[in-house]
Amino acid sequence: MTAPDPNAQVVFVGYNAAYLRAIDGKVPSGSVVVIEEPDIIRKRELQDAASRFDCLERIVAAGYQQSSEALDLAAGLAAERPVAAVVPGLEYAVPAAAALAEKLGLPGATEEAAQALRDKARLREVSAAGGVRNPRWREVFGPEDILEFAGDGPVVVKPANRQASVGVQLLDSVDAEGAALAWERTSSASEYEQVPDRELRWRFLAEERLQGPEFSIEALVRDGEVVFENVTAKSVIEGPHPVELGHLLPAPLDDDTQAAFATAIRRLVAATGFRTGILHAEWILTEEGPTLVECAGRCPGDYLIDLVDLAYDTKIRLTLIDLLAGRPVSLPSAARRTSAIRFLAAEPGTVTEVSGLETAKGLPGVHDAEVDVVVGQEVRPWASSWDRAGHVIATGPDAAGTLRRVLDADAAIRIATD
Known part of the structure; x- marks a missing residue:
């Protein structure tokens, strides 16, 4: 570099x-x-x-x-x-x-690709035209559209151009009352510190609710060619809000599934016309293969870049700057270890005690442990990524061992609420 x-x-x-x-x-x-x-x-x-x-x-x-x-x-x-x-x-x-x-x-994404990445409706159109598997979907403008689209089946209702799972809801079934409530919650979702005060335009989608494990691909791209890729296995909480609970990378996949993800990300790059930068594409692995959930054209959150750096001995943020400056980069083709993160949860209420943080930090393989709430602070039910109470990060020689280490660190920390 x-x-x-x-x-x-x-x-x-x-x-x-x-x-x-x-x-x-x-x-x-x-x-x-x-x-x-x-x-x-x-x-x-x-x-x-x-x-x-x-x-x-x-x-x-x-x-x-x-x-x-x-x-x-x-x-x-x-x-x-x-x-x-x-x-x-x-x-x-x-x-x-x-x-x-x-x-x-x-060098950069190109304006056309960036606009597609920031609007899930537009992304659905261009990616499907390029052979990327997508769920059935439609843009919605009110509860009647949600009800008409869902019929008797499960449905996802979400903003087309927001972030961090804000406003995303998973519904097992929809009636008139449920559609009205879903629309109100999705359309009124807010991010006070993340957006300016002026009026912004938001769009909303209803989508077929897919079944299968969830994954993401973190890829560096130069001149339309994927030069680095990693597949991450992720877990989300149960219930109507699919907030990420943890990530494990590289995901333990068989050769056929790994190849299917490699094909999928290259089709996505070609379909969007993305040129240079980083992609964070989320997928659900259905019986038919990887199906696109959404894709971002910036470094992912949730400490995923830190996990990639730990697993591959890289410095992705510095590498991305070099890519966007047109400088040569050197990247590994395989991970040297596995890494994982688990986000801390607590029962909703007022925090009365935080304990076990130093114990967690001292456990084998633990690289980081942080609690983001303090005594007296209110903990809310998870509705987006902003509601999580902290995290632990661990590494290990294989997926099973790393997962065990990160769960042990999670269990060592107690956040008591009243």
Whole structure:
């Protein structure tokens, strides 16, 4: 991997503290500029964020969520200092980052691919046309559409252009009352700190509810060619909200299933016209084969990049910058170990005690354990990824051993609620 050009800057669209923390000290001082929504800077108190990371020179306030304002900064940014790469820091930043990269003549997803990745209805259309297996679906505009689509069968109701499982609901069956409630919950889902205050346009889908184990593929792509791929097995909680409970990678798969996923991700790349960057595609393995759930064009959340780095001895965030800068990269073809994460849960209520964290950290193979709630804080039922109470991460020589280690660490931590 070549070293970053000390005279060039890397522009992130969307503030991602985990990404900045991972590259801090590994890229030149002051070489990163972040574009963030003014409302989000205020809500997340990011005015002094540049003082938190040596690599971060400044945050520039500009709209990018369903806005072209950030694109207007291109000429000014390039005039101040050469731009080496444009990185989408967050889900809602993917289209703006792709457009900015194109305007600056840099590698990226392409605007067309980015728009498809940010809208599940559009993604369904283009991926199906390219031979990717999709569930039956339709856009919905109210409870009557949900009821008509579902009939007597199970259904998924979800936003087409949100993130983090926000507003997603799994319904075993639908009647008029259930359809009305599903529509109200899906259409009113909010993310106060993640979106600007101005009115945004949301779309909604009803989809056939698929049966089978869930997986994701994390892939790096250069000029339309997959240069690295990993398949992750994931588990979700039971009930109407499919929030991820844990991830294990690489997934223990037989050769035929591994080949089926490899074919599926390449069809998806070709269908969307995705050129350069990272993809996080989620699938359900049905009897017919991998069926697409959704796909993101940025680094995945849920610590998946950290799990990939642990399993493959990589530095994916740095590698992605090199890819988007057009620099050569070197990537492993196989994992050296397995890694897993388990998210901590607690009974809804007010936290009265947290114990066992240090015990969990001391268990074999445990790399990280964090509790994100404190005594006196309210714990809500899981409706999205934002509701989880913490996590544990472990590694091991094989899938079974790693899973056992991460579950032991999970069991060691107790979050008591009243």
